[in-house]
Amino acid sequence: MVMDADERAEMYDEEEFKLTDIRGVGEATARKLREAGYVDILSIAVSSPEELSESAGIPLSTAEKIVQEARKLVRLDAFKKAKDVLKERQEAARLTTGCKALDELLGGGVQTKAITEFFGPFGTGKTQISHQLAVTVQLPKGKGGLEGSAIYIDTEGTFRPERLVAMAEYVGLDPTEALENVYTVRVYTTSHQMLMVHRAEEIARDYNVKLLIIDSLTSLFRAEYVGRGTLAERQQKLGRHIHDLLRFAEKFNAAVVVTNQVHSRPDSFIPGIDTTSPIGGHVVGHAMTYRIGLRKGKQHTRIARIYDAPDLPEREAVFTIDERGVVDVV
Incomplete structure (x- = not known):
């Protein structure tokens, strides 16, 4: 039949x-x-x-x-009632960053079923935040965690398990168990990066993955596709990659966190004003649920600012980074 x-x-x-x-x-x-x-x-x-x-x-x-x-x-052609969409949205959770100031900035933490982008210059805390989230996702829900594991896709060789150990000890987790719950891979090409997102789905089915990190999203795309002649191909491929990330977030009710580099815009230079912007153009900008810009502040602090969010106002938070991890300024 x-x-x-x-x-x-x-x-x-x-x-x-x-x-x-x-x-x-x-x-x-x-x-x-x-x-x-x-x-x-x-x-x-x-x-x-x-x-x-x-x-x-x-x-x-x-x-x-x-x-x-x-x-x-x-059934992509099927409409949903708004009440059903609301019910689905209510399933989304918030993951603590381990820093109260950042959690308040983000409306309670990093949201699941969404992509959160942290962008900024070198040394502003993007990778540190990524490491810390890989730890806090393992915390009990009563402490702001999701009681799940993390996948960390490393495109720049900056993943450091010893950093996870220090962060886990600070939040009261057993370091050995914390390392067991983080699955990481070093990728070297854009195709490799995209493939590992598909592989991540296989792991997520068996190991309760609640966080997928890509550090960083665009570095390999920027390295492989050089010059204006390759821009259209790069953006198309990047768009497919981001779609896969969105699907992962929704399918597993997981938080997806990506870091991103910035570049200068010499055509809009204004003395005393930051004219840098994140890599990826409109393809990245329109696809991110939350865009958080990071910059260095005074006395070794860092400043996080919401640049785009569907449900949060533009505002800033100050934090610092020390041996414990990403913490509040005392």
């Missing part, structure tokens, strides 16, 4: 879908799709036929049919 897409959608939930459930996709085509990074039906449904054809090496006409059938399966 051949079922149409609507009938199959009623029989399976999203977790049970396989690529071969898409009408017209056999094992050979499914293998090509997986090798191209399309590991589930949703990733196909939100792609364009042109993108799918080029990435998987299949005819455009075939890609058009596959995308159409995938969209039927996951």
